[in-house]
Amino acid sequence: MGAGTLTQAPPVAPPVKTRALRPGRERAFWPFLLPALVAYTALFVAPSLFGFWVSLNKWGGPGTEMSWRGLDNYLALLRNEAFARSFVNTFVMAFVGGALVFGFTFLSMVVLRHIKGRAFIRSVIFLPMIISMIAVGAAIGFLLNPDGAVNTMLGWLGLEAQPWLGPDLVFRCIIGGLVWSSTGFYVALMMSAADSIPAHIYEDAHLIGATRWEQFRHITLPLTWDVFAVSAVLWVVNSLKIFEIVLAFTTAGTTASPPLQARTVAVQQYYAINSTGGVPELGRAAAMGIVVLIVTAVLIVLTRRITRRDRVELS
Structure with a gap:
């Protein structure tokens, strides 16, 4: 495509040994x-x-005696239905939420390059990211409660009110709120890389008849792939420790704990430490944290391997 041809970067020469x-x-x-x-x-x-040492013990916190349990805390997690459900929820939120976030991000990259006022639109999309996650979760929770604005509007339209915060829909609504509040950050990251691509490359592609999708596939995505790889790692790290939006979403205006259908590992860990009417289980909570740490490390390595590609440069 003329002067803006994309080429693979030449292989990097082995480093030259230097003196100590x-x-x-x-x-x-x-x-x-x-x-x-x-x-x-x-x-x-x-x-x-x-934290790893605590996970091998039974401990109620400062002022209480720590007793050795070995791997019993980890074995207890395998038999704990609440932890198993929260573990599955965390993975669903990470993979489904990630697919939606980056799907909307890539769509935004295709659309925003061709419309006026894209800087303002990007600012609006990014706005939810600078709002506290607690505020986002609480606001959405109030909107979706049985007497909230969403059901009120459905009533005006003659439609039946929905139990948005019920066991069947609450987790889907949380994922929707998470995607809405997080997408702007990744759009900003990816668009900052896309804006650095010279405009004449797209002009050459347009002259040879490339569609917007072909321009995105053969120009935008290869030249922003390094930023996408970093963004994917950031999403993995952040999605496996989601806590605030779940707590605020499900307990807005109430003192009840989040239902099991909506809990993530971080929320389950919080309630293991802050158990009501019982002794805090810091050992079991620490074991949850170690499990998440190991899973996060494995997923980061896998993500880096999956997103590894030869670097594409302009010549």
Whole structure:
């Protein structure tokens, strides 16, 4: 396509071996690195190791005795129906929600390049992302409650009110709210990469008769694939720890706990720590966290492998 032809980047030459840092340079290097290593170890590594230790014990929190349980907390999770349901819900939310989020993101990338006022539209789409997730969940929960605005409007239209917050629909509604509030962030990321593609490449493609879908498939997607790979990892990490929107969505205006049909692992972990009328189960909650950590690491590796492609450059 003329001067804007897409080519595969040449193979990267093996790194040239260099001499080791001289002792003087090593001594200058460590004072800059050491504070970051100490802070990271103290704030992330040490708490993670302590959490793993807690997962091997029965513990009710500070002031109570910690007793060794070994792998019993993990085995108990396998027999726990609430954890199993929340685990499945978390995966459904991650995969179904991710498919919808990136489906709308790719559609936006196709449409927004060809309409006026796209900067304003992108700002509107991004707006839900800067609103607190608690506020988003509470607002949607109030709108969908039995006497909320949605059922009121359905009544005006002569339609039957729906139990949006009932066991059969609540989880679908939460996924819809999550997709609505999250899509703008990924649209902003992907469009920032798409905007850096020279316009003459699309003009050349248009002259040879390429449709918008073909332009997206052969130009936009290859040249923004690196950003998509990073976005996919971000979604995996964020979707496996969804908590606020579920809690706010299902408990807005009430003191009831979220129904089992709507819980994620993070919500189940919260109620294991804050059990009403019982001793907090910090060991079991820590075991849930370790399981999610392992699953997250595995999914990140798989996501990186699936999205790995040869880099495409302009020549």
